[in-house]
Amino acid sequence: MDTKLPPYATTGERLWFYGFRVICGLIFFFLMAPIVVVIPLSFNAENFFTFTPGMLAFDPEAYSLRHYRDFLTNPDWQQALRNSMTIAPVATLLSVSLGTLAAIGLSQSHVPFKGAIMAVLISPMIVPLIISAAGMYFFYSRVGLQGTYWGVVLAHAALGIPFVIITVTATLVGFDRSLTRAAASLGANPVTTFFRVQMPLILPGVISGGLFAFITSFDEVVVVIFVGSAQQQTLPWQMFTGLREQISPTILAVATILVVVSIGLLTVVEMLRRRSERLRGMSPG
Amino acid sequence: MSDATAGNLSQAAAEARRDDAAQTGPMLAADGRPLKQSLNRALRAQKLRALALIAPLLIFLLVTFVAPILDMLFRSVENQIVSETLPRTVIALEDWDAEDLPSEDIYAALAYDLHAAVERRIHTRLGSRLNYEETGLSSIFRRSGRGIDDVGEGYADQFIDLDPAWEEPATWIGLMADPDWIAEQAAWAATETEAREPVFQLAPGIADLLPETADAYRSFALALQAEARNPDSPTTEEPWNTVFLALYRDLSAGAEVGAVEGPEFARAEVVRLQEAAAAVASFTPVDLRATFADIDEGWAEMPIWTTIQTFSDPYTAGYFLAAVDLQLTPSGIEVVEENQRIYMLLFQRTMVLSLTIMGLCVILGYPIAYLLSNLPLRTSNMLLILVLLPFWTSLLVRTSAWKVLLQQEGVINDLLVWIGLVADDARLAMINNQVGTVVAMTHILLPFMILPLYSVMKTIPPSYMRAAKSLGATNWTAFRRVYFPQSVPGIGAGCILVFILSIGYYITPEIVGGRTGIFISNRIAFHISDSLNWGLAAALGSILLALVLVLYWLYDRIVGIDNVKLG
Incomplete structure (x- = not known):
């Protein structure tokens, strides 16, 4: 499709041109509206899940921060936030460090059984979460990890690995091997070469892989429900219980905060992606 | 270069060739080893180095992820509980013909086994295990735990x-x-x-x-x-x-x-x-069968005995049969009663709903991907954010948003009532049913369709469409015969991805699906945490896993796992 209608376009073509844009607009609306709607509702002064007449009349009385206050003062939510913030970073660290090493290994020119290894490494992303959760619940109860902090961290690290592998291998595709050879010829040992030459160049990929791993753990709810116990109740778990049992608009306040967090993460990832594409001359933007 | 020098050179080359031919050994590297050997050695070292880098992660995943999956597969056939709890009874029942009630010898074996089991407090576990196969057995075992002291x-x-x-x-x-x-x-x-x-x-x-x-x-x-x-x-x-x-x-x-x-x-x-x-x-003999019948009538009836005999093997296909609405009975494999056939229905529903969601994603995703790939890069990057933001937003946030929107007192119903399309007392039921599941999951999975479609469509040169039009094709023909066939790989990739993700979904159907909109995953979760029938949960999970792996293999064949892109 061209961006502008040619002057000789027929009525039918004009209709289609604008009609298509309207259809796309509606689909974009479908994509964004649910997320946007949550934001004003979270400032509801009432304990309702819908717009009150006062809110529609933009009556300042109808808006309040009480649900945010509830989130910040309720010990359950605070504990959940703390749990999320102690589980996700450690899981991310594990998957990023192991995943980056493995991605470097996978990008070598001769890797035996590369297909099979790749299939295993990607599998946590493909296997349905409920199956991973069931298996981990059974297995971790056998070895005494079920219901422990480390059980949840290990499970989340496993789930985050495919994202690290995918993003870091994608960055390594454009990595110029002669740079490491140059470093070696100038007398650097492999460790120095890795940290001074290779790492800075693939860092954007590593960081965005890490962000993916972080968001995987931070958003994850199925596995933590089964592998964790009440002491590991995370933010999504608390939201899930809230949605199933006692519906409170505090969930919408938390949802709004999470939307803001994801906007932040998305911005960082996009900036990293564009930077690395620009550095490699793959994209003019 | 003169002719003479050229002649000299070719002569020198010919001499060198003769020297080579005269040398019988293989070509040597600088250190005097045969070159082939040294190259092989270097290659082996390279392979080992690559493997050494991958090994930590591979071991980590094998322990934290692959072993649990294998454990689940094992549990779906494991049935040692019967032969571990009632070892003597299981052996005694081997030759039992299952036509009359067992002999006194078998009752004696049961008495020894049961007493040991009651003291170790494992008889109720066996009761609940056998209750999956034949309802009512659980209470027989519980009652026997209290009455076992009467025996003997x-x-x-x-x-x-x-x-x-x-x-x-x-x-x-x-x-x-x-x-x-x-x-x-x-x-x-x-x-x-x-x-x-x-x-x-x-x-x-x-x-x-x-x-x-x-x-x-x-x-x-x-x-x-x-x-x-x-x-x-x-x-x-x-x-x-x-x-x-x-x-x-x-x-x-x-x-x-x-x-x-x-x-x-x-x-x-x-x-x-x-x-x-x-x-x-x-001594006055005591009738064991009568003693057991006093504890619970069930011991003087056939079902408990046939069930123990049928499930005495340490491995069973029983869970898998149950997962497809069949059951193992003493007379062979039978279909369970009509009103208890739920799993085939659930598998079928999971499939149908996933296909619906996949279809909706294609219909909604195709125009967006088309638009994005044909706009100038700057505009399309801006619009792409509208696709990526939902993709990055927490699943729980999106699910709760749909709960807010779809419920009876929710935003959409309020809007419809306000417009006057729907009467206030006839608000639409859009949640806790299949509509809720399909709408919410289409929204959640749509980015997974748009992104692969977009990455394929970006590579289709616009000149092809122009060429088709210049050769006389209408817009529609050009699209149908030239553009669409080239975008099919993207549709394939997106469809498989959405389908794989969809059939394993748990959270969203659980929250917005109610009773009719739930998937097989919800049943698996129910069996793990509520009914505690882990074997059946494992069998259902194994079937689902097999399905996903077939699709994964297809995806690998069509797209290649190396080509998965994020964002």
């Missing part, structure tokens, strides 16, 4: 009436225990130690003389010692009534206690045993 009580009384010494633990120890163990035990009792009592040992020869009694007494002694909180010693406890039952059965079967001479047995015990052997003929 008649014999215990008669033995004690005959000689009160049978009530004394010491009598039994003298008869049953290994003299070495008695010495060890005495030494242990003399020291005030934290260590556990030495594990009970049967006297040599006693198992040949009184096989059932030795077996029953041993399980009694071991059960006492194995008590977790406060272990007891067989030296201080009167044996269970089932031990007396065993003694009666051994003696009336004609155990040759007269032949006992020799140092292993204390004289007094042997005499007592001989007296008892002479007396058992005059």
